[in-house]
Amino acid sequence: xxxxxxxxxxxxxxxxxxxxxxxxxxxxxxxxxxxxxxxxxxxxxxxxxxxxxxxxxxxxxxxxxxxxxxxxxxxxxxxxxxxxxxxxxxxxxxxxxxxxxxxxxxxxxxxxxxxxxxxxxxxxxxxxxxxxxxxxxxxxxxxxxxxxxxxxxxxxxxxxxxxxxxxxxxxxxxxxxxxxxxxxxxxxxxxxxxxxxxxxxxxxxxxxxxxxxxxxxxxxxxxxxxxxxxxxxxxxxxxxxxxxxxxxxxxxxxxxxx
Amino acid sequence: xxxxxxxxxxxxxxxxxxxxxxxxxxxxxxxxxxxxxxxxxxxxxxxxxxxxxxxxxxxxxxxxxxxxxxxxxxxxxxxxxxxxxxxxxxxxxxxxxxxxxxxxxxxxxxxxxxxxxxxxxxxxxxxxxxxxxxxxxxxxxxxxxxxxxxxxxxxxxxxxxxxxxxxxxxxxxxxxxxxxxxxxxxxxxxxxxxxxxxxxxxxxxxxxxxxxxxxxxxxxxxxxxxxxxxxxxxxxxxxxxxxxxxxxxxxxxxxxxxxxxxxxxxxxxxxxxxxxxxxxxxxxxxxxxxxxxxxxxxxxxxxxxxxxxxxxxxxxxx
Numbered sequence: 001x002x003x004x005x006x007x008x009x010x011x012x013x014x015x016x017x018x019x020x021x022x023x024x025x026x027x028x029x030x031x032x033x034x035x036x037x038x039x040x041x042x043x044x045x046x047x048x049x050x051x052x053x054x055x056x057x058x059x060x061x062x063x064x065x066x067x068x069x070x071x072x073x074x075x076x077x078x079x080x081x082x083x084x085x086x087x088x089x090x091x092x093x094x095x096x097x098x099x100x101x102x103x104x105x106x107x108x109x110x111x112x113x114x115x116x117x118x119x120x121x122x123x124x125x126x127x128x129x130x131x132x133x134x135x136x137x138x139x140x141x142x143x144x145x146x147x148x149x150x151x152x153x154x155x156x157x158x159x160x161x162x163x164x165x166x167x168x169x170x171x172x173x174x175x176x177x178x179x180x181x182x183x184x185x186x187x188x189x190x191x192x193x194x195x196x197x198x199x200x201x202x203x204x205x206x207x208x209x210x211x212x213x214x215x216x217x218x219x220x221x222x223x224x225x226x227x228x229x230x231x232x233x234x235x236x237x238x239x240x241x242x243x244x245x246x247x248x249x250x251x252x253x254x255x256x257x258x
Numbered sequence: 259x260x261x262x263x264x265x266x267x268x269x270x271x272x273x274x275x276x277x278x279x280x281x282x283x284x285x286x287x288x289x290x291x292x293x294x295x296x297x298x299x300x301x302x303x304x305x306x307x308x309x310x311x312x313x314x315x316x317x318x319x320x321x322x323x324x325x326x327x328x329x330x331x332x333x334x335x336x337x338x339x340x341x342x343x344x345x346x347x348x349x350x351x352x353x354x355x356x357x358x359x360x361x362x363x364x365x366x367x368x369x370x371x372x373x374x375x376x377x378x379x380x381x382x383x384x385x386x387x388x389x390x391x392x393x394x395x396x397x398x399x400x401x402x403x404x405x406x407x408x409x410x411x412x413x414x415x416x417x418x419x420x421x422x423x424x425x426x427x428x429x430x431x432x433x434x435x436x437x438x439x440x441x442x443x444x445x446x447x448x449x450x451x452x453x454x455x456x457x458x459x460x461x462x463x464x465x466x467x468x469x470x471x472x473x474x475x476x477x478x479x480x481x482x483x484x485x486x487x488x489x490x491x492x493x494x495x496x497x498x499x500x501x502x503x504x505x506x507x508x509x510x511x512x513x514x515x516x517x518x519x520x521x522x523x524x525x526x527x528x529x530x531x532x533x534x535x536x537x538x539x540x541x542x543x544x545x546x547x548x549x550x551x552x553x554x555x556x557x558x559x560x561x562x563x564x565x566x567x568x569x570x571x572x573x574x575x576x
Contacts, residue, residue, distance in 0.1 A: 005369070006369075009366050009367050009369065010367075012363065013363050013366070013367075016355065016359060016363055017352065017354065020355075021525070022356060092350070092351070092352045092353065092354075093348065093349070093350040094350060094352055094451050096346065096350045097350035097351075097352075097364065097367070098367055099316050099339075100314060100316070100339065100342070100344035100350070100371070100412075101339055101340070101364070101367035102337070102340045102367070102368060103335040103336075103367055103417075104335070104336055113342075122504050128370075214522070217525050256316070257316055257317060257318065258277070258311075258317055
């Protein structure tokens with residue numbers, strides 16, 4: 001475990017920083033799912049259930065809740081991997097403080113990634129609990145939706161952090177959000193099955209990590225687990241994590257060690 | 259003393275750092291001995307910070323040899339950094355955390371146990387006289403206070419070598435003196451210091467030995483007094499003129515008339531510098547001519563004069 005000792009010192013910094021703001025984020029992470037599940041699951045869901053002729057096979061809230069869980073994991077991940085990374089280079093310059101000590105770029109990347117993943121886990125755990133309170137978890141398998149959401153988060157934090165470390169201004173995050181995060185949020189099977197998309201867009205949706213994360217979460221909360229498909233989704237997301245992590249190590253080193 | 263203690267703490271031969279086409283450090287040689295305060299003096303862009311970053315093991319050398327504490331910065335960087343204290347040119351403090359938290363988390367980066375760090379932080383805060391701000395956020399602190407905090411933080415691991423990159427740039431005179439005072443105390447305790455500066459008074463105050471850097475190369479090396487003796491005269495007479503009086507033209511006239519007593523003459527846009535061994539005599543002599551300078555000042559030579567002599571340029575462009 002000694003290889004984790006150094007990254008954990010980096011993790012400790014983020015924990016120390018988080019202690020100042022945790023109240024605000026804790027409240028948001030409870031209120032968000034309550035609002036969204038109330039509005040979409042119950043409000044919109046009543047309409048959908050009446051008019052869809054049960055084409056989803058389950059009440060709309062059961063369908064949309066795991067989608068929202070996965071989409072939230074993605075949103076939290078993209079936020080945690082954008083501004084804090086840029087800030088540690090441009091604003092607090094904390095990465096440089098860390099580099100003046102025995103910590104190296106690998107420790108800095110890994111420690112920060114562990115923290116981002118922890119943030120995704122905290123938010124997702126609350127989300128899943130709220131879903132359960134709304135009656136949206138139909139099976140004990142549902143607990144596995146949490147690691148699924150965390151894995152999905154890591155599939156975003158690694159490449160996003162790699163990219164953020166190459167940027168000089170946070171203006172770069174606006175197009176990322178507009179052209180990557182928001183379209184995925186809306187069209188990756190979160191609110192409706194991707195089979196309703198035009199053929200080309202349907203295939204595009206299959207390529208997005210969010211779709212794989214949504215499918216994984218939904219499979220677990222609904223309880224219709226297919227081991228082979230679960231492995232496929234997991235492998236696809238892991239590919240993003242591994243490639244993103246290698247890329248991040250490279251961009252961090254290029255940026256910090258000139 | 260064992261052999262290791264006699265080796266220089268930092269040893270550089272033919273050290274090069276280039277960024278693409280730009281050669282920032284162009285083959286420099288220097289050795290820093292244990293316990294001394296060693297300075298890199300030079301204008302902005304001379305290659306001081308690049309040299310410092312290589313010593314700090316955060317910038318791999320492009321060529322030459324560099325050993326720090328007998329170790330190789332490329333392969334043993336973490337091991338070296340564990341024994342360094344770094345005061346970077348630009349602050350790397352988290353201004354949302356408190357003074358105390360900044361020191362504690364920095365100590366954690368070195369793997370120091372949490373249980374010892376509280377006491378250690380308090381000692382260091384006391385050393386830099388920030389006791390009454392210990393639990394305040396860093397954000398509202400003055401530039402001088404932040405600098406002192408950075409110095410305190412750099413000492414958390416009891417470093418063998420302290421690297422100070424432009425330690426007082428941007429500080430007001432009083433804050434500079436407070437920082438100098440703390441660095442002097444550290445020197446008395448035997449902490450080896452390596453610093454860069456473009457202030458000649460700072461170099462004279464703090465350095466036992468220094469190298470003058472210009473355009474990536476070392477122009478001269480020695481103690482401040484040695485350098486002044488070698489490259490300047492004991493005293494300088496400064497004649498200030500209004501710009502319309504054209505100091506350059508006066509210079510030619512003076513040169514022909516002040517033979518002997520003035521060893522060298524430098525003409526700057528607003529003033530003339532007469533290098534002489536007897537300032538008062540030269541000043542008296544100057545008054546005999548009808549030059550009408552705005553002011554005449556006799557002063558001792560400084561490193562600024564050494565730099566001017568070596569490079570033909572002033573250190574600080576004002």
